[in-house]
Amino acid sequence: MALTTRPLKLADLPVIEELQRLNxxxxxxxxxxxxxxxxxVCEDETGIIAFLCxxxxxxxxxxxLNLAVHPDHKRKGVGTFLLNTLTAPTQHLDVRQSNVTAIxxxxxxxxxxxGHRKKYYxxxxxxAIMMTRQLxxx
Numbered sequence: 233m234a235l236t237t238r239p240l241k242l243a244d245l246p247v248i249e250e251l252q253r254l255n256x257x258x259x260x261x262x263x264x265x266x267x268x269x270x271x272x273v274c275e276d277e278t279g280i281i282a283f284l285c286x287x288x289x290x291x292x293x294x295x296x297l298n299l300a301v302h303p304d305h306k307r308k309g310v311g312t313f314l315l316n317t318l319t320a321p322t323q324h325l326d327v328r329q330s331n332v333t334a335i336x337x338x339x340x341x342x343x344x345x346x347g348h349r350k351k352y353y354x355x356x357x358x359x360a361i362m363m364t365r366q367l368x369x370x
Contacts, residue, residue, distance in 0.1 A: 240271040255300040257331045281305045284314040294320035326360040
């Protein structure tokens with residue numbers, strides 16, 4: 233499976249909306265809002281299978297705002313592929329406390345818990361685990 237990434241386009245928003253629907257633990261945004269951030273889609277030969285939305289924080293940080301992978305493509309390296317597109321040495325994110333699968337995924341990729349936000353998420357209400365990773369500079 234050959235994966236590629238590219239910047240999000242307006243025409244991609246219906247697919248992004250569907251990916252959100254298929255990933256209820258992901259943030260459920262108005263899809264137009266993704267255009268205001270650094271959002272990339274991941275494609276294979278079938279089309280868009282995932283996306284990553286991040287906020288770039290100059291000079292060398294990034295906050296991951298949302299990452300969603302189509303259920304048919306989970307556990308196949310797609311999420312890892314998207315994470316590896318981020319080159320900022322300091323990377324932050326919040327994840328639902330109830331989303332143990334995502335927490336374990338991020339831990340596997342070097343993220344560590346740095347904080348906790350009570351009732352951060354709505355629909356449904358959930359706490360957030362704040363995580364950060366430091367990439368080694370070459």
